[in-house]
Amino acid sequence: MNRYEKVTDHQLSVAAAKYGDRLLAKVRLADVVDVDAWTAGVRRYGLASHLDFVMVTAETSMPKFAVELDGRQHWTDPATRRRDRLKDQLCEWAGLPLLRITSEFIRRQGRWTVLNYAIEAFYLSEGFFEAQEAGHIPMDEPLFATSFLVPTADGSLGLNALDHEARLLLLREYQDLRLPTYAPDVFWTTDPSAGAVQAHAWMAVAPNRYLVARTRVRDCRFQGITPSELAGQLVVLELADHAKKWLAGEAVACDRRTLLCYMGEAQKYISDGGFLGCVTGGALRAGGPPPMTIDIDAQTLGGRSPR
Numbered sequence: 001m002n003r004y005e006k007v008t009d010h011q012l013s014v015a016a017a018k019y020g021d022r023l024l025a026k027v028r029l030a031d032v033v034d035v036d037a038w039t040a041g042v043r044r045y046g047l048a049s050h051l052d053f054v055m056v057t058a059e060t061s062m063p064k065f066a067v068e069l070d071g072r073q074h075w076t077d078p079a080t081r082r083r084d085r086l087k088d089q090l091c092e093w094a095g096l097p098l099l100r101i102t103s104e105f106i107r108r109q110g111r112w113t114v115l116n117y118a119i120e121a122f123y124l125s126e127g128f129f130e131a132q133e134a135g136h137i138p139m140d141e142p143l144f145a146t147s148f149l150v151p152t153a154d155g156s157l158g159l160n161a162l163d164h165e166a167r168l169l170l171l172r173e174y175q176d177l178r179l180p181t182y183a184p185d186v187f188w189t190t191d192p193s194a195g196a197v198q199a200h201a202w203m204a205v206a207p208n209r210y211l212v213a214r215t216r217v218r219d220c221r222f223q224g225i226t227p228s229e230l231a232g233q234l235v236v237l238e239l240a241d242h243a244k245k246w247l248a249g250e251a252v253a254c255d256r257r258t259l260l261c262y263m264g265e266a267q268k269y270i271s272d273g274g275f276l277g278c279v280t281g282g283a284l285r286a287g288g289p290p291p292m293t294i295d296i297d298a299q300t301l302g303g304r305s306p307r
Contacts, residue, residue, distance in 0.1 A: 204287030
């Protein structure tokens with residue numbers, strides 16, 4: 001195992017011990033997904049391919065979710081992307097939640113690593129669905145990972161969000177008049193060619209000075225948290241880190257030309273039909289006239305509304 005695999009194995013093993021489950025590594029896909037009803041080519045793939053990690057119940061060994069470690073080739077190599085899509089389809093057909101992670105997921109963000117956070121979201125969702133079945137939560141109540149309250153470092157309760165402290169920092173600096181806004185504009189898009197869900201964010205900090213950030217995560221069907229939720233929280237974390245550096249006197253802000261590049265990239269994915277949602281307000285007002293306006297027309301939305 002390389003370091004990436006060892007750390008992932010350790011973090012998943014800790015979660016298995018905490019929740020009374022069992023972690024398996026390098027599990028043949030056909031052992032957890034029934035491929036007999038599929039074509040001969042798909043059956044051969046299921047017999048030959050593996051899932052990096054599978055979490056199973058300790059008593060019955062029934063699979064609960066799987067985790068795939070995706071390296072650089074999973075973003076760009078066409079053959080790898082085709083295999084990924086087939087594996088995604090088989091897991092989705094079998095009802096097996098699949099989390100695709102990159103090496104960024106093992107890095108710590110406050111009290112969590114991103115992987116810890118996603119796995120905790122899965123187990124919180126199990127409790128949420130059990131409470132719905134028991135009648136304690138209305139069946140039409142939507143599940144959001146950030147709906148839960150969790151203990152913070154100072155013993156108080158805070159939102160179950162990777163970016164909770166980052167958003168509080170932006171708010172405090174705004175209230176102290178050190179930042180002109182505390183709420184960045186965020187746009188979520190997909191890039192199907194790379195199997196990615198991404199978020200772009202920006203905010204003005206002074207005339208013709210902007211903080212910009214973008215992040216992308218692997219597109220997948222997991223339980224408890226969506227790729228867009230993860231991308232949105234990670235992009236705010238990155239932007240808040242830029243804000244801290246800006247306030248400390250570091251030259252991290254860009255000008256209108258660089259902002260235009262970020263906005264143009266988001267616009268390209270939106271125009272290609274990859275729009276997922278947005279949160280916008282007056283984030284650019286302090287910078288002067290914006291270099292462009294993101295165009296989201298009815299045809300682009302395809303019946304969806306920005307979130």
